[in-house]
Amino acid sequence: MSTGSCCRELRKYLRYGHHESIVTTVDSVGKPNTAPMGVELIGNTIVVKPFTTTRTYANILNLGEVMINITTDSLLYYYALFSPDRIRYGNPKTIKPPKVLGSVDLYVECVVEGIAPHGEVALASLKPVYWCRGSGSKLAFSRANSSVIEALTHYTKLPYLISRGDLEGVKHRYAAIEAARNIVMKVGNDVLKKIIDDVLDRSVRLISKAGITI
Ligand SMILES: Cc1cc2nc3c(=O)[nH]c(=O)nc-3n(C[C@H](O)[C@H](O)[C@H](O)COP(=O)(O)O)c2cc1C
Structure with missing residues (x-):
């Protein structure tokens, strides 16, 4: 699957500028970490801005691979922050960080092209390499x-x-x-x-x- 094809799909989901998502990374022993993070699609690059104090930042530096789980379901955001044991994981296709199972619309597997500290955050440029649909948020605007x-x-x-x-x-x-x-x-x-x-x-x-x- 080409980056171009990933971006064509992503452009539909990330068409309003800055969006929220749930990103999964893994640490040096392969333990997954899931955190809500903003994402923006600029050209064919996804930009995320983790604070340099976050585990997500440390994991990105460590492995350079990110699973973006696109969902509008607030429960998943809440679990990611406060009840990580309630997050269920599914196998990724091309990278190590797993996908979050449940009401997720789209999974985007990414490799890090560059990461640069910018004050208290880092600007990480991600190249999407594979996408697939999830079971969907299936939620009217609430x-x-x-x-x-x-x-x-x-x-x-x-x-x-x-x-x-x-x-x-x-x-x-x-x-x-x-x-x-x-x-x-x-x-x-x-x-x-x-x-x-x-x-x-x-x-x-x-x-x-x-x-x-x-
Ligand atoms: C909707 C939402 C979006 C967020 N976006 C970001 C972000 O872009 N960058 C960031 O560093 N933290 C962001 N946060 C805060 C992190 O999710 C939070 O600090 C989390 O505890 C970091 O987890 P980690 O240390 O396991 O990576 C966001 C939180 C929410 C609820």
């Missing part, structure tokens, strides 16, 4: 689902903001998590309500552990 992903994004920024003593930043992110919770409480089901409560609890714990009063 504000609750999107709000959970939004809240998770804000939550993951908190440690960085806390470490920099950026109080305004912390308050802004916390307010965004509360706003996301309000939406989930209005239009989400019990599963998402439980998840968003957990995200809010985790945020409160992180913030109060740092001695910050909201």
Whole structure:
């Protein structure tokens, strides 16, 4: 399968600029690691920007192979962050990092063409080498689902903001998590309500552990 054919398919999924995905990498002993990461298709290259503190970054440096799992299902994002034991893996075709099974639309196997530190993140250029479809997210647009992903994004920024003593930043992110919770409480089901409560609890714990009063 050519890079061109991978990119033709990918262009359909990544047509609105920056998108979210779940990326799987493996460490030096072959243990898979799965993390939500933004992806953008620029020409025939996928750009990801892992913080240099992440395991994903270390694994990319180590092996130079990445499985991109394209999904809109917030449950998978939540599991990737907080319950990695609930992630089930399936065999890849051409690289070592496995695919995440479940409600995934598209798997894209990539090799790293270049990686350069850029402040606190690294810019990794990935060449797609193989793609296949998954069983699909099969989900109508759900504000609750999107709000959970939004809240998770804000939550993951908190440690960085806390470490920099950026109080305004912390308050802004916390307010965004509360706003996301309000939406989930209005239009989400019990599963998402439980998840968003957990995200809010985790945020409160992180913030109060740092001695910050909201
Ligand atoms: C939707 C979403 C997108 C994210 N995008 C990025 C990203 O582009 N780069 C990054 O470093 N972290 C991103 N994060 C945060 C990481 O997923 C988080 O820090 C994770 O714990 C990193 O895991 P790792 O250390 O196992 O690689 C994102 C989180 C969410 C929820």
